[in-house]
Amino acid sequence: MNQFGLVHASSAAAVPADAVVKLGLMHGGGGMDSHVACTIDGVNAESRGNPGGVIFGSVVRGGTTYWARAWNDRIFHDFWYLPGPIVGQLDPNAFPLPGGYYYGWYSGPEQSISGRAGESSAWIDGLARVQERLKVPVTRIYDAATNKAVMDFQRAQGFSLVDGLVGAKTWPLLFAAGGGDSGEENELAISEDRLKEIIFECLAVYVGPGLSDIKDVRQQLTGARNDHEGYPGFLQGGNRTVYDLMAAVGEKSGVPGCSDTAKGRAG
Structure with a gap:
């Protein structure tokens, strides 16, 4: 599986x-x-x-x-x-993410669903429900307001670890009795x-x-996984990004208009 x-x-x-x-x-x-x-x-x-x-x-x-x-x-x-x-009854308040996943920062690992990495809209619908439940702006992006509201909720629930992340432990408490939809049987109409x-x-x-998400693609092209890391490039390419390396090869091969953007760059 x-x-x-x-x-x-x-x-x-x-x-x-x-x-x-x-x-x-x-x-x-x-x-x-x-x-x-x-x-x-x-x-x-x-x-x-x-x-x-x-x-x-x-x-x-x-x-x-x-x-x-x-x-x-x-x-x-x-x-x-x-x-x-x-078969049977569908639970409208079931945690919408796979096991081990959670709602959190974009800078986190693959399991951190932020709304900024091209994730499934069904997953982001869950993030929007969290924001609506906590009465913060429904941006569909895991942001500072969401993090603070979740941390406040976790403190109120007596969590030993208050991290502001919404996983399989925090979610059911957010949508406990009275915290979400009615839980009545739903027909599978679509x-x-x-x-x-x-x-x-x-x-x-x-x-x-x-087969990658946005962070994978960014890392493969620039050498950096997150946007705050800039464009460090790859050591084996002389600290060039993939685009820079192609330009350098073009210049060396005599392709008109190509120039090695890494020339003069500090090592």
Whole structure:
């Protein structure tokens, strides 16, 4: 099982019929030869190189209709699923993040969900609920006001560790009896537009930039993970960022207009 609760299956036949979400992946080296399809309750969505982008159901481009393949199409060879079925009562106040994750600062580790690193909107909806519950501005970003309000709440609850982070211990106290929705049974009703959003968010996990979040991409390009660290570059590249290194190679190769931005820079 991965951090999103998806379970790996040895084959398409091993995916349970009552699985809530079924995913099929083709690992083909990138570009047009890499695909992922997702089926939720019989509705197909697929990310593919031709005609490009994500297809929900079907799309018409250039007079041609393209249909999204199902998760178990014969081109797929790697299969994942979200176990089902969905039964009984849904708890509207259940902690919305995976185990070990929490709402906290952007500068924290990957498990720190801040609203600034391209996280799932469903996760950020939870952060907005925290802010609304604590009566601070609903910015959907973990900020100083949120941190202070959570710390005040934790002190009032007698926490031995007051850190202002909202994890699996703080959340249920925030939304205890009278602190949230009614908890009555909810029907699993959803609009087509919202279903599209959920599917696209699910697919984005697999077709996002290098399977990375914003902090990963920043670190890979500049050598710094957080915005306050500047652009230190990489030692093996002469303390150049990836962009600087490309410019230096261009200058050395005689490409017009390229210049080594690291020349004269202190080591």
